[in-house]
Amino acid sequence: MVRPQETIRVELEEYLWRALQVFNVYRLLVATAFLLFEQAGLTPRVLGTANPELYSWVVALYFSFAILMIALLVKRYPGYKSSVAMQISLDIIAIVAIIYASGEVNNGLGVLLAVSVGVSSLLIGNSKALAVPAAATIALFAQVFYSHYIDGLDSQFTNSGLLGTSFFIISYLSLTLAKRLYYTEKTVLESKADLASMEAVNQDIIQTLKSGLIVLDESLNIQMLNDAAWRELNMPSAPKMQPLKAISREIYLATKQWLAKPLTDSMLIKLASRNIELQLSFRKLGADEHNLILIFLEDTTKLTQQAQQLKLTSLGRLTASIAHEIRNPLGAISHAAQLLNESEGITENDKDLCAMITRHSLRMNTIIENVLNLSQSRPPQQESIYLESIITQVKKELLQHHDPQPEIDVLIKPQDIQVLFDRSQLQQIINNLCQNGLRYSLENTGTASLHIYAAYHSPSGQAYLDIIDRGKGVKEQYKDKIFEPFFTTSNSGTGLGLYLARELCQSNGANLSYIPLPSEGGSCFRIEFGQ
Structure with missing residues (x-):
C-alpha cells in the first residue's frame, strides 16, 4: 500500500x-x-x-x-x-x-x-x-x-x-x-x-459490519450497500445507482411507508425471495431535500435461534423440576389401574374404565417424555448433508416397519442438493412428517402414500424439501394453530410433533411451514433450508 x-x-x-x-x-x-x-x-x-x-x-x-x-x-x-x-x-x-x-x-x-x-x-x-x-x-x-x-x-x-x-x-x-x-x-x-x-477506513468498517447497510438518495436509488446487505438482497448484479424498487420491492414499500409516516425507526418485513424476516432500521442524513437515507438490515434468523435456545433452556428447567412430581403419582395411578383390572369380581364396565385410565396414563407419560426430550435437546451439530442420502434412509426404514406397505415417491432435482443441518435432527423431522402424512393418507384414501420433492428456489438458490400427503388437509380455522404445542385434532396425538419439528428447524436456521393443496387435496409441509 x-x-x-x-x-x-x-x-x-x-x-x-x-x-x-x-x-x-x-x-x-x-x-x-x-x-x-x-x-x-x-x-x-x-x-x-x-x-x-x-x-x-x-x-x-x-x-x-x-x-x-x-x-x-x-x-x-x-x-x-x-x-x-x-x-x-x-x-x-x-x-x-x-x-x-x-x-x-x-x-x-x-x-x-x-x-x-x-x-x-x-x-x-x-x-x-x-x-x-x-x-x-x-x-x-x-x-x-x-x-x-x-x-x-x-x-x-x-x-x-x-x-x-x-x-x-x-x-x-x-x-x-x-x-x-x-x-x-x-x-x-x-x-x-x-x-x-x-x-477507506469507513468503507472497511461498513463492509465488515455484520448488519446489512443500504444508502439511498432522495429518489430511492441505491448509492451504496455493504457485503452483508448484498447477500441479504440475494446478491443482485451491479446494484449501485439502481432503483431500490428494482432490487427489493418489499424494502422499497417499507421505505415509502416510513417516509410517509416516520412514527417508528424500525420495521419487520418478510422477503418472499428468500423466505426470511428482516428487521429494518431507518436513519436520515441531512436536513434538506437532498438528504440520504440509511437502512440497516438485520436478519432475525439468528435472533430467533438464540431466543429458541433460551426458550428450550427455560423449558428444560421447568420440566426437570416438575417431571419427577408428575411421573410418580402418574405411575401410581397406572399401577393401581392395572391391579384393579386384575382383581377378582371386577365387572366389564370397570375393566373398560381401568383400560381408559391406563391408556390416558400412558399418553400423559408420552407427553412428559416428549417435553423432556424437547427441553433437553442438545445444540445442533450442523454438517453438510446430501438430501438424497438421508431421504433414502428414511424411506427404507418406513418401507421396512410400516404396515401396510406405503407408496413413497421421491424426486430430488438436482440429486446433489446439500444442506447445512444436524443429521440426526433432520432425520427426526423428516420421519415425523412422513409418519403423519402416511397416517392421514391412509385414513382418507385407504392407501398410505407420500410424495417427497426437493429442489432449489429460483433465483435465490435456497434449497427446500416438500413432503406431500393425500389426507383431507388442515381446516382453515386450524392453520395458524398446528405448530402450537399440545394442539392436536387426533384423539391419540400429543400435539408436540409439529411443534418439535419446527423448533428443531429453527435451531438449524431453517423454516417449516404448511402449504394447503385445495385443488389436489392433501397437505404439503415445506422445509426451507438456510443459505
Missing part, C-alpha cells in the same frame, strides 16, 4: 511535469510564430535586421528544440530537474541570440526572456531559481558587450542593466508565489490523502 506522504510527493511531481509541458507548448507557439512570420515574409522590421541569416538559423533550431522536447517530456527524460535546466538554458541562448540578430536590446524581445525567467522560478520553486536571472543577465550583458566592442554598435548597457534588474524582481516574486502555491497544493493534497484514508 502506498503511504500518504509518498502519494503526495508523486502527485506534486505530476503537477510539475504538467506545468513543464504547458511551458513547452508556450515555447512551441512562440517558435512557430517566428517561423511562420519568416516564411510568409511578414517578419516585423525589428526582427533579424542585424543578422538575418543568424536569425533564420536560430528560429529554426528553436522550433526544432521545442518539437524535440515534446517527445522527451512524454517519456519524462532525462528527469524533471535536468529537463528544467535544459529548457531554461536553451531559452536564454535562443532568445539572446535572436536579440543579437535583431540588433537592439530595447526591441521588446527582452519580454520573452522575462517570461522564461519567471516561469523557471515557478518550476524550480527554491532559492536555486535565482541563478536563472543571473544567467540571463550575464548572457544579455555578454551580447551587448560583443555588439559594442566587436560589431561597433551603440552601447546599450543601461537598458541591459534595467532589464537584468527586472529579471531578478520577476524571479523573486515568482519564487515567493511558487512557495505559496507549493504549500497550498501540499496542504490540499494532504487533506485529500487524509480524507481518502478516512474514507
Whole structure:
C-alpha cells in the first residue's frame, strides 16, 4: 500500500511535469510564430535586421528544440530537474541570440526572456531559481558587450542593466508565489490523502459490519450497500445507482411507508425471495431535500435461534423440576389401574374404565417424555448433508416397519442438493412428517402414500424439501394453530410433533411451514433450508 506522504510527493511531481509541458507548448507557439512570420515574409522590421541569416538559423533550431522536447517530456527524460535546466538554458541562448540578430536590446524581445525567467522560478520553486536571472543577465550583458566592442554598435548597457534588474524582481516574486502555491497544493493534497484514508477506513468498517447497510438518495436509488446487505438482497448484479424498487420491492414499500409516516425507526418485513424476516432500521442524513437515507438490515434468523435456545433452556428447567412430581403419582395411578383390572369380581364396565385410565396414563407419560426430550435437546451439530442420502434412509426404514406397505415417491432435482443441518435432527423431522402424512393418507384414501420433492428456489438458490400427503388437509380455522404445542385434532396425538419439528428447524436456521393443496387435496409441509 502506498503511504500518504509518498502519494503526495508523486502527485506534486505530476503537477510539475504538467506545468513543464504547458511551458513547452508556450515555447512551441512562440517558435512557430517566428517561423511562420519568416516564411510568409511578414517578419516585423525589428526582427533579424542585424543578422538575418543568424536569425533564420536560430528560429529554426528553436522550433526544432521545442518539437524535440515534446517527445522527451512524454517519456519524462532525462528527469524533471535536468529537463528544467535544459529548457531554461536553451531559452536564454535562443532568445539572446535572436536579440543579437535583431540588433537592439530595447526591441521588446527582452519580454520573452522575462517570461522564461519567471516561469523557471515557478518550476524550480527554491532559492536555486535565482541563478536563472543571473544567467540571463550575464548572457544579455555578454551580447551587448560583443555588439559594442566587436560589431561597433551603440552601447546599450543601461537598458541591459534595467532589464537584468527586472529579471531578478520577476524571479523573486515568482519564487515567493511558487512557495505559496507549493504549500497550498501540499496542504490540499494532504487533506485529500487524509480524507481518502478516512474514507477507506469507513468503507472497511461498513463492509465488515455484520448488519446489512443500504444508502439511498432522495429518489430511492441505491448509492451504496455493504457485503452483508448484498447477500441479504440475494446478491443482485451491479446494484449501485439502481432503483431500490428494482432490487427489493418489499424494502422499497417499507421505505415509502416510513417516509410517509416516520412514527417508528424500525420495521419487520418478510422477503418472499428468500423466505426470511428482516428487521429494518431507518436513519436520515441531512436536513434538506437532498438528504440520504440509511437502512440497516438485520436478519432475525439468528435472533430467533438464540431466543429458541433460551426458550428450550427455560423449558428444560421447568420440566426437570416438575417431571419427577408428575411421573410418580402418574405411575401410581397406572399401577393401581392395572391391579384393579386384575382383581377378582371386577365387572366389564370397570375393566373398560381401568383400560381408559391406563391408556390416558400412558399418553400423559408420552407427553412428559416428549417435553423432556424437547427441553433437553442438545445444540445442533450442523454438517453438510446430501438430501438424497438421508431421504433414502428414511424411506427404507418406513418401507421396512410400516404396515401396510406405503407408496413413497421421491424426486430430488438436482440429486446433489446439500444442506447445512444436524443429521440426526433432520432425520427426526423428516420421519415425523412422513409418519403423519402416511397416517392421514391412509385414513382418507385407504392407501398410505407420500410424495417427497426437493429442489432449489429460483433465483435465490435456497434449497427446500416438500413432503406431500393425500389426507383431507388442515381446516382453515386450524392453520395458524398446528405448530402450537399440545394442539392436536387426533384423539391419540400429543400435539408436540409439529411443534418439535419446527423448533428443531429453527435451531438449524431453517423454516417449516404448511402449504394447503385445495385443488389436489392433501397437505404439503415445506422445509426451507438456510443459505
